[in-house]
Amino acid sequence: MKKIIYLFVALAFWNCKDVKKETVVTPVETETKEIAEEKKYPEALEKIFEAHGGLDLWKSMRFLEFAMEKNGVNEVTSTDLWNRKSLIETPDHALGYDGEQVWLKNKNDAEYKGKPKFYYNLMFYFYTMPFILSDDGIIYGDIEPLVFEGKTYPGIRIGYQNGVGESPEDEYAIYYNPETYKMEWLGYTVTFFTQEKAKEWHFRKYSEWMNVEGLLLPKTIVRYEYENNLPTTVHSENHFENVKVSKEKPNQELFEMPENAQVIE
Template identity: 30%
Template structure:
């Protein structure tokens, strides 16, 4: 009995030590270049993003007033989007749409399912493993010189590891002002840049997010025609995970989509 209790004590002690070690090990995402940390700090306590389990927000397309509610599991990037005439989800294995593919008018459901989540989460999401953020020479946009960061990805990170981003910093606030980006999902050789403006930041649980994002065509260091504009509300960063059933593909009236 004494020996058994001794073994049990050692097992519990080892388990306790392992848990303590696990809890005290710094998250590698906290290890960012100092210049990038300065940008992150300007947006609030960005460690809250590292610790959060889930994220949700409401979004409106200002060009046609179509609405969407987005729900994201931050640890595994499962996604659910509810719109007026369709639902899109990523259950960790596949991307699906309900009630059918024809309900969504875009070119690719897979491309769309995390598009606005990704843009809306910059700069926090660039702390992800496999993302490389480096200080870059100042970039000119509409006649204004901005401090800039170049963002690239390691091979096989996400669906579009060839994408290129530049974050442009507001000289007055130190916050993200613009993102210049390429889209290689449909054409891996594409180098055409687009411009995305971030404005009217609002606090949500200790972090700030833009209330409005406006996408423009970009040419010769200047914005051209309007591509889209979206607005956001009801932004929540959650410490508890969302129900897994939220992301499951419905048994009826749903199809796997690319």
């Protein structure tokens, strides 16, 4: 009888040790994960985030909306920043992404000019620089500084892991002011139409910024002509207004495909 009691006590002791061990391991793993996440960006990119209001503030925002004039009409882009559902509205068309598929609705007889699946998040991507470069699946690297009109801008090269996004072969280069760490230029390749590594670099200059809820967001983005993988002269400008960012979750019905819309394959 005593042997049975001793065996029961021994088993209870070892079970308690196992339970105690489990309670100790979990917070250590969590802490390690948090530390790893804090260190995953290049030091220069972290300083760029801070110069534009901070990555923590950006990631606390749930909704973004901005207006831009294009081809003589007002184009309004609305995006859920957490799931990337989006809606672009003009007087003639509505172009959206409901989380699974891209859709297009013609509001009248005007023909949509462009590639909907290429455009539905294009300006959103340009507009949310530099914060969009904190997305998962990004690979950071070195690149030669950009020299333009006698000024030198250090840069960070951006690539994507296989299977990330519609065009994982795309590359970006963010160039910044070495004194203020504000973003000054964006270099990028376009591979959507070929799905192959591109050799030509395009350029946009971030010439003006505005403070919106503590975040430094673009007021004007200037597209440049290019030659020999360098910017040359101004091609066109995009001006943004009525910019809104919010921590509130948007109504998800905003992004649902309406009746008489077509799915874009």
